[in-house]
Amino acid sequence: xxKPRTRIQQRNSDVILExxxxxxxxxxxRGATLDQIAAVAGLSKPNLLYYFASKEAIHVALxxxxxxxxxxxxRAMDPEGDPVAELLAYVRxxxxxxxxxxxxxxxxxxxxLQGAPRIxxxxxxxxxxxVQQKAGVLQAWMxxxxxxxxxxxxxxxxxxxxxxxxxxxxxxxQAVLGSDGADPYPEAAVYLETLFRRLLTP
Amino acid sequence: xxKPRTRIQQRNSDVILExxxxxxxxxxxRGATLDQIAAVAGLSKPNLLYYFASKEAIHVALxxxxxxxxxxxxRAMDPEGDPVAELLAYVRxxxxxxxxxxxxxxxxxxxxLQGAPRIxxxxxxxxxxxVQQKAGVLQAWMxxxxxxxxxxxxxxxxxxxxxxxxxxxxxxxQAVLGSDGADPYPEAAVYLETLFRRLLTP
DNA sequence: GTCTATACTCTGATAGAC
DNA sequence: GTCTATCAGAGTATAGAC
Numbered sequence: 464x465x466k467p468r469t470r471i472q473q474r475n476s477d478v479i480l481e482x483x484x485x486x487x488x489x490x491x492x493r494g495a496t497l498d499q500i501a502a503v504a505g506l507s508k509p510n511l512l513y514y515f516a517s518k519e520a521i522h523v524a525l526x527x528x529x530x531x532x533x534x535x536x537x538r539a540m541d542p543e544g545d546p547v548a549e550l551l552a553y554v555r556x557x558x559x560x561x562x563x564x565x566x567x568x569x570x571x572x573x574x575x576l577q578g579a580p581r582i583x584x585x586x587x588x589x590x591x592x593x594v595q596q597k598a599g600v601l602q603a604w605m606x607x608x609x610x611x612x613x614x615x616x617x618x619x620x621x622x623x624x625x626x627x628x629x630x631x632x633x634x635x636x637q638a639v640l641g642s643d644g645a646d647p648y649p650e651a652a653v654y655l656e657t658l659f660r661r662l663l664t665p
Numbered sequence: 666x667x668k669p670r671t672r673i674q675q676r677n678s679d680v681i682l683e684x685x686x687x688x689x690x691x692x693x694x695r696g697a698t699l700d701q702i703a704a705v706a707g708l709s710k711p712n713l714l715y716y717f718a719s720k721e722a723i724h725v726a727l728x729x730x731x732x733x734x735x736x737x738x739x740r741a742m743d744p745e746g747d748p749v750a751e752l753l754a755y756v757r758x759x760x761x762x763x764x765x766x767x768x769x770x771x772x773x774x775x776x777x778l779q780g781a782p783r784i785x786x787x788x789x790x791x792x793x794x795x796v797q798q799k800a801g802v803l804q805a806w807m808x809x810x811x812x813x814x815x816x817x818x819x820x821x822x823x824x825x826x827x828x829x830x831x832x833x834x835x836x837x838x839q840a841v842l843g844s845d846g847a848d849p850y851p852e853a854a855v856y857l858e859t860l861f862r863r864l865l866t867p
Numbered sequence: 868g869t870c871t872a873t874a875c876t877c878t879g880a881t882a883g884a885c
Numbered sequence: 886g887t888c889t890a891t892c893a894g895a896g897t898a899t900a901g902a903c
Contacts (some may be wrong), residue, residue, distance in 0.1 A: 469870085490779060494695035496896060510869055512898065567766040569778050572833070576771050576778075577692060579836045586840035594841045612861065616841060617856040621827060623834075628826035632775070634781045638788035639796045639818060661813065662863050673886085699879060712887055714880065874899075881892075 475483060476514055478504050483521045488566035525658045526574060529567055530585050536560065537597055537619070546604040547663050552644055554622055554655050561630035568630035580634045594619055610663040625655060678716055679746050680706050686724045690768035693775045694724055725783060728776060731769055732787050736795055738762065739821070748806040756824055756861050757854065763832035764850045770832035796821055813863045827857060 482504035486495040497518055501508045515521045536556035540549050561568055579586055594616060601615035629636055629651055640647050684706035688697040699720055703710045719724045738758035742751050763770055782789055796818060803817035831838055831853055842849050 475868090488778075491693045491696060491775070494693060494779070497898090498896075507870060508897085509871085509899080513868070519898065572774070572778055573693070575689075575834045575837055576774055577696070579840075583840065584837065586837055590837070591841050611685065613859055614852060614856045617853060620830060620838065620841075621860065624826045624830035625823060626820060632825075634776045634785065635777055635788055635792070636822065637821075638781075639793050650816060651819060654816045657815055657821065658864055662860055677886095698877085700877090709888060710879085711881080711889085715886065719881065868903105870901100870903080872900085874897105876895100877895080878895085878899100879893090882890085883888100884890100885886105885888080 472514070475506070479506065479511055479514055479521065480525060484525055484566050484570060487522060487525065488569040488573070492518075514573070525570060526582055528570060530582060530590065531570065532564075532567070533560070534590065534593055537593060540597055540600065542600045542603070547660065550622075551656055551659055552665060554626065554659055555652065557622055557626040558629065558648065558652055558655060559598045559607075561626050565630035565633060568627050572627065572631045578588075608665055611665045613662075622659075625658070669743055674716070675783050677708070677712075677740060681708065681713055681716055681723065683729060686727055689724060689727065690771040690775070693779075694720075720827050723848040727772060731773060732784060732792065733836060734761070734766075734769070735773065736792065739799055742799060742802065744802045744805070748811045749862065752812070752824075752865060753858055753861055756828065759824055760831070760850065760857060761855055763828050767832035767835060770829050774829065774833045810867055813867045815864075824861075827860070 479500070482500050482556060483495075485498045485503055489495075495518075497511055498507050500521070501511050504511065507628075511521070515524065534629045536553050539556070540553050574580075598615035598619065600611070601618060605612045605615070629647065636647050637644070681702070684702045685697070687705055688701045691697075692701075697720075699710050699713055702723070703713050706713065713723070715752050717726065733834065741758070744754050776782075776784060800817035800821065803812070803820060806812045807814045807817070838849055839846070
């Protein structure tokens with residue numbers, strides 16, 4: 464990862480990362496080539512390697528920080544708020560992430576499928592800690608009878624699985640929902656709100 | 666795809682496909698190399714290419730037929746049976762697939778993430794038709810008041826997303842659920858049965 | 868900072884002996 | 886049918902001019 468100083472350097476760095484996101488998310492790490500990234504970025508291949516030490520370095524730069532963004536909606540879940548409202552807001556924000564950052568979702572999914580070689584430490588550290596902490600919050604809400612009883616960690620998994628599905632399996636969703644290129648997200652938002660409302664009501 | 670005649674040919678074909686599944690599911694199509702597959706299969710690289718015309722041919726051989734296996738549990742959902750029981754049985758069988766065929770699940774997920782270049786036709790044909798047909802069955806059950814009202818296609822997506830998550834994001838599930846290498850599937854089975862029971866009850 | 872040219876490695880596929 | 890040896894192409898990274 465480079466440490467850009469000037470505006471031009473910052474801008475080119477950003478252009479490269481944007482192009483790399485496009486290519487890595489669509490083809491995976493090995494499937495992507497520097498030629499493709501350079502073409503999308505509108506730069507020459509050696510110029511990419513002037514800003515980043517290696518292909519691997521570009522990939523790492525993309526992944527680091529992504530997990531944080533990904534977990535922000537969960538972090539935002541307020542123990543002092545209304546349980547059902549907090550959870551529904553979490554689901555809604557997570558679905559918006561899937562819609563607005565679907566490439567990031569697929570990049571992350573690619574990494575998971577391959578055993579998370581580059582971010583396993585973060586999974587077993589920050590991610591695990593945050594989930595366990597929020598699971599405690601959920602458990603307290605259940606004990607107070609404010610939401611229905613269930614395994615709190617699997618409940619969080621459900622939010623992830625159901626929302627990310629629309630980004631990661633976008634092709635399949637489109638193929639099934641029809642020939643028309645209609646946006647499935649409004650329907651999904653309504654559906655998921657209904658699902659979680661029914662699930663959580665004590 | 667070769668057409669094996671003798672038992673030895675059949676057996677080597679199977680050994681190659683098993684090795685290829687192992688490697689492709691862990692690294693994706695481009696990430697996998699014939700050297701790796703040959704090593705796992707215990708054969709030489711040219712010998713692989715005696716049985717299959719190319720790397721691509723091995724991959725296609727794996728994918729074709731996989732979709733069928735994957736959809737069998739949905740096909741088995743009986744319009745004449747008890748709605749809630751049929752759906753819960755579907756969820757249970759799908760979760761068992763995730764547990765017993767997690768590599769196949771990841772192979773499939775890899776293909777989806779990259780836009781399903783090799784099976785898009787099947788998605789827009791057989792898959793779409795089956796889902797639409799079963800969505801009709803679900804809709805009828807809802808109209809009869811036997812299960813709660815919701816979007817039937819998204820309901821099917823939910824089954825897929827929730828069950829496949831345990832195979833595709835296995836690393837993350839393990840990382841979060843703990844240091845102990847405990848099997849998350851029994852818990853998941855109980856959790857998902859509760860979830861769908863609550864969701865479906867009118 | 869950016870480019871052209873190129874070195875070098877990896878990998879899919881083939882040739883040909885046995 | 887299976888192997889060793891090898892080719893040809895792709896792809897990462899570097900050298901060096903401008």
